[in-house]
Amino acid sequence: MSGPAQQASSVDDVLITAELDRRPSRAPDFQAESEALRDLAEVMANRPGQVLQRLVETALRLTGAGSAGLSLLEGDGPSAVFRWIATAGALAGRVGGTMPGDASACGLVVARDEVLLLEDGGRLFPALRDVVPPIRENLLVPFRVGGRPIGTLWVVMHRPSARFGREDSRILQNLARFASAAHQLVQTLAGTQRSEELRRIALEGGRMAAWRWDMRSGRIRGDAVFQVLWDLPPSNDGWPVSVFASRATLDAPHVTPPLFARAIEPGEDFDGELHVGGATPSGRWIRWRGRAEQERPWIINGVSFDITEQRLTEDRLTLLLQLSDALRPLADPAAIQGEAARILARHLRSDQAFYADIDGEARLVTVERDHAAGEAQSLEGPHPFGRLGPLLEALRQDPPVVTGGSAALPSAPPADGPWQALLARSLACVPIIKQGRLVAAMGVADRPARQWRPEELALIQDVAERAREALEHARTGEAVRRKNAVLEGINRIFREALGTRSEEELSEICLEVAEDITASEFSFMGEVDFAANRLDDLSVSARGWQRFAMADPRFAKGKAPIGFTIHGIYGRVLTDGRGLIANDPANHPDRIGLPEGHPPLHAFMGVPLIQDGRVIGMIGLANRRGGYRPDDLEVAQALAPAILQALCNKRAENALRESEQRFKQFGDASSDVIWIRNARTLRLEYLSQAFEAVYGQPRSALQAGTVRDWVRPMLAEDRGRVLANLRQVRQGRQVTLEYRIRRRSDGQARWVRSTQFPLLDEDGQVQRIGGISEDITEQKATADRLQVLVAELQHRTRNLLAVVRSLADKTLRRSADLPDFQARFQDRLAALARVNGLLSRLEDGGRIAFDELLRVELTALGMLDGQSDRVVTEGPQGVGLRSSTVQILALALHELGTNALKYGALSGAGGQLEVRWRLERQDDAPQLEVRWEERGVAMPEPGAAPRGGGYGRELIERALPYQLNARTAYELGPDGVRCTIMLPVSGTLLLPSGCGRKEGVHD
Amino acid sequence: MTEVTLAGRRVLVAEDEYMLADDLRQALEDAGAVVLGPVPLLREVLALIGEHAQIDAAVLDVNLCGEMVWPAADLLSERGVPLLLTTGYERSSIPGRHAHVTRCEKPAAPMEIARAVARELQARAATQLRTPPPASPSDRQPIA
Structure with a gap:
């Protein structure tokens, strides 16, 4: 035999019960379990003696164990032993054997009254060491009768690799509960059987009553036992049927057949059961068995016996089976509570039943769903402890609380609302206490007159335990489902985030998910505006909008409301930075009331949105039916960071998109070509619109984005330089260079100036290369032109x-003295200054008209003031003069005018000056002909020295032909000067052109 | 300053501004030179060069009515005629092959220009008599 490797010194060395929760557990097979229970019920009904054996076989099958058994404690004190009442599997042969009462696994279980899992228990308990095959794992559950452990139901794994799980423990506990009822039934039946067999003895012993019922006279006669059984006064001629009918319990009509109101056929067997009130609080069940006489069928002879014990046990079994079947398929805690209450109420024929969770930390009693018919008030919802009045304290004392009849609770503290109504009725309420703490209670209430029997209290206890187990199981399942729901919700939020455009849209989806998972009616989300210390940018869920009907213009549908003072219950969430539940918001210490049009608020739950340790906003959820539970807060708190993350992502994504858009707009608006290349592959990542104008080809021409495509339009001799520079940029330097390209659209060579710079990543590595290129062809031309202009x-x-x-x-040579020089020179310099002034005011390519030049000169000389009768100027306006001709022509006009003033037409009275001009064509070239004619002038003798030094004449006769290619004539007529100038006035408009081309002037 | 003598020297003058051209003619003639020109156009300068086999020196305005005088300067250089450029331009606008030519920056006095012509001719004579010594840098300095 392969014994244990080492001895264990303490219980802790072999106990591995905690392992059950750590091991992966298989899913419950309710189908198989249900069938097994039905099978057991059937065995119990027909072959009650075999029910315990069938039970251990069932345990073996459902847990997949190597062996199974039921051990019961026999005897007291040190001599007590556990007897193996039934066994199955490898150890089946050991049925009837015993184990020590104390030094055994069973002893441990009974002592602790809890489920235990042992590993190699033989290390600690010698009695187990020699068992073959060896016991590797041993799972035991207490077997209780009347709430007291009197044995164990156990399963054993012999193979080293085989393990028990949480599910095995659950099945075993369920079977043990059944076994407890079955065991009692077996005991009772055994008792009954015995009494049937010993009828006579029993008759004598007073246990069975004999009676004779005369249906004609309506009287029943019975023996002394009968009299005791019915608690009747002594009588010789029997008692009327009405006495019996009145004693049958009225509140049990459905189990009390109309025994007293039916016809009995001759020879017919009479059999029925009745519940009667009596000395004991629970009353008695009495069985009637008899037969009508053949000759006188109105006479029925029979026996009666007390079947109370059997009846109660059966009753309890029926209820537990019914409850098992009803609760098994339910997963929703509220549904489980509701169903348990409904079944219990029906079974006890009462109109009100409830199951209440009691949360000592939150000081809340919560009824998720109860059963309340007729006048009964529902207890559904969360209730602060205070509302229960004296009930809570009474429940803490552990024994069931019973009111009604003479039993009553103290009147203080007063109960409130539906609890007050409850305590005014007849109530039976049992506490569920785990590890010394009151965790739940189950109660049944009825009209005040009803009195509760002990077996009814026991039933309530049974149902409460079963309901609690189902609830725990469901809540474990619910916790898993909730976790899944949270994960699914998070999943959904991130999935939807991909498809939504705006933050608002995403906010609504997030709220919808939060509402779904927490079963809330509506919700909102807001962000703190730290500058204003207000709650801003509220998002309200779609369901929320449906319920809001507020007059406040800030609540225009679909528009994010803003500017909420941080106070009230929601303000508490923001200031404390912790989630909170307010299931009674109207009485919350932070309450501020609701604005008009706000939907009614029954329950509120808020969770903060926390970023980098700072509360930046919150989510508020409202009106979960039955109020919010700590689990809901957990869920909301698990969801909040995901919501925040999704919204932040969306915000960043939108900001990025906007910034990209801005960059694109900027890039497209720029007349410069902006481009970005990947520094590693050198592929183009961005190319602005201007490329098309500068390079004269569509951007799609660079689809591949390679460097080769880029340098292709460049003049071959520039490419090498461009590539060398690109290498420099790749190494982290900024460069500016100029190169030429052949513009595709028109084949023109264009100058491009390009500044290229590295774009670094976070590590300072060149990640991209940016470039800004402009067409500087015009700039270059302008610069060239400017250089020419300056020269x-x-x-x-x-x-x-x-x-x-x-x-x-010249002036000096022809001046008489210095004052004469000064006057003449200043005059001429002024004329020169005037004409240069005119020239400097010209715009590029502009012209000075002849009439303007003439007018300026004559005006400067004062020849036009009040002398209109003596000076005639006539000719077309706007005849443009080449700018290169203007200076010398102006000097010539100046000299003519000066001479006319000093010596000619305007020097004395009577003289006249006419200046006429016209535009002429000669050999297709436009010519300006100017005639200067003075009359009425007293002329000097011929041959005299020219007056005024003859400078004017020199200019006309020699300078104009030399410099302007003009043809001129200067004549001293009999009464004045006559001068003619023919001047070319057309030709190219460029600055350095327009010189005359007459033959050189020689002496 | 000693009297300038250019007796019998044939000096070509190209200048598009009448007053300057006339002053220069006057100054050169006063110094005894025979002036060829003055003419205001490049075309006419080229014609003069073609017409006259003997030209002893030339005073050329760089810009003649918008045309640069370089073709004429080239022809005269080839013939070994000493040149003098009158100009309002910076040195940088003088092409390299004429960079060594003496320049008279406007506004130079006509007499100064006549003197410069005389110096140019003396220097040339000296080079032809002896082994040409490198001209002292000061010779190259612009007058005025």
Whole structure:
């Protein structure tokens, strides 16, 4: 035999009960279990003696154990032993054997009155050591009768690898409960059988009563036992049937057949059961058996005996089986509570029953669903402890609380609401106490007159235990389902987040998920505006909007309400940063009332949204039917971070999209080509619209985005430089370079200036390369043109200075003295300044009209003031002069005018000046012909020195032809100067053109 | 300053501004030179060069009515004619092959230019008599 490897020194070395919760458990097979129980019930009904054997066989089968058995304690004190009443499996042969009362696994179970799992129990209990096959694991549950453990139901694994699980423990406990009832039935039946066999002895012993019922006279006569059984006064001629009918318990009509109101056929067997009140509080069940006489069928002879014990046991079994069947398929705790209450009430023929969870921490009593018919008030909902009045304290004392009749609870403290109504009735309520703490209670109530019998209290206790077990099982299942629901909810939120555009839309979905999982009616979510210390950006769920009908314009449908002061119950969530449940919001210390139009609030639950340890908002959920439980808070708190995460993701995603959009708008609006390349692959990641204009080809031409595509339009001699620079950027340097491209659309060569720079990642590595390129062809041309302009300006300025020098020389040579020089030179310099002033005001390509030049000069000389009768100017306006001709022409006009003022037409009275001009065409070239004619002038003698030094004449006759290719004539007529100038006025408009081309001027 | 003498020297003058051209003609003639021109257009300068086998020196305005004088300067350089450029431009706008040519920046006095022509001719004469010594840098300095 393979004995245990080592001895165990203490119980803890062999007890591994906690393992049950850690091991993976198989799913319950309710079908098989239900069938097994029916089978057992049937065996019990027909062959009660075999029911315990069938029970252990069932345990063996349902748990897959190697052996199973039922052990009962026999005897007292040190001599007590456990006898193996029934066994199955490998150890079947040992039925009838015993184990020590104390030093055994059974002893331990009975002592502790709890389920135990032992591993290699032989290490501790010598009696187990020699068992063959060896006992590896041993799962035992207490076997109770009348609530007291009197034995164990056990299963054994012999194979080293085989293990028991939580499910095995549950099955075994269920069977033990059945066994307890079955055992009592067997005991009772055994007793009954014995009494039947010993009828005569029993008759003599006063246990069975004989009677004779004369249906004609309506009287029943019986012996002394009969008289005691019915508690009747002595009588010689019997008692009227009405006496019996009145003693039958009225509240049991459904189990009391109308024995006293039916016709009996001759020879017919008479059999029935009756419940009667009596000396004992629970009354008695009495069985009638008899037969009508053949000749006188109105006479029935029979016996009666007390079947109270049997009846009660059967009753209890029926109820437990019924309850098992009803609760098994239920998973919802509320449904389980409701069904247990309904079955219990029906069985006890009462109109009210309830099961209440008692939460000592939250100081809440919660009835999720109860049974209340007729006048009974429902207890559904959460109730603060205070509301229960004296009931709670009474329940804490452990024994069942009974009111009605003479029994009553103290009147203080007063109960409230439906509890007050409950305590006014006849109540039977049993506490469920686990580890010394009151955790639940189950009660039945009826009209005040009803009195509760002990077996009814026992039934309530049974049902309460069974309901609690089912609830725990369901809640374990519910916890798993809830976890799944949370996971599914989170899943849904993130899945929906992909499809939604706006935060608002996503918020609504998040709220819907939270509502679904917590069974809330509506909800909201808000964000704290820290600057204003207000709750802002409220999202209200779709269901919430349906219920809001508020007059406040801040609650326009679909518009996020803002600006809520942080106070009230929701404010508490934000300030404390902890989730809270307010199942009685109207009496909450932080209550501030509801605004008008706000839907009624029965229950509220709030959870904070916490980011980086800071409360940034909250979710509020409302009106779960029956109020919120700690489990709901757990769920909401598990969901909150996921919701926050999803919303933050969405916000970041939207911000990114906006920033991308902005970048794209910026890129597309820019006239510069903006591009981004991956630094590793050098592939193009972004290319702005301007590329198409600058390169003259669609962006799609660079679809592949390779560097080769990029350099293709560049002039071959520039490509090497461009690539070398790109390598530099890749190494982290910024470069600016210019290169030429051949523009695809028109084949033009264009200059491009490109600034390229590295874009670094978080580690400072070059991740991308950015580039900004512009077409600088025009810029370059402008720069070139500017250079030309500057050079031209130099040239002109220096020329002008040279002219001034020449003018000074000439004036000096022809001046009489210094004052004469000063006057003349200043005049000429002023003329030069005027014409240069005109020129400088010209825009590029502009022209000075001849009439303007003439007017400016004559006006400057004062020749037009009040002399309109003596000075005639006539000719077309706007004849444009080439700017290169203007200066010398102006000087010539100045000299003519000065001479006319000093010596000519305007020097004395009577003289006249006419200046006429016209536009002429000669050989298709436009010519300006100007005639200057003075009349009425007293002319000097011919041959005299020219007046005024002859400078004007020189300019007309020599300078204009030399410099302007003009043809001129200057004549001293008999009464004044006559001068004609033919001047080309067309040609190219460019600055450095327009010089004359007459043959050189020679002396 | 000593009297400038350019007696009998044939000096070509190209200048598009009448007053400057006339002053320069006057100054050169005063110094005894025979002035070829002055003419205001490149076309006319080129024609003059073609017409005259002997040109002793030339005073050229760089910009003649918008045309640069370089083709004429090239021709004259090839013929070994000493040149003098009158200009309002910066040195940078003078092409490299004429960078060594003496320049008179405007506004230079006509007499100064006549003197510069005389110096240019003397220097040339000196080079032709002896082994040409490198011209002292100061010779290259712009006048005025």
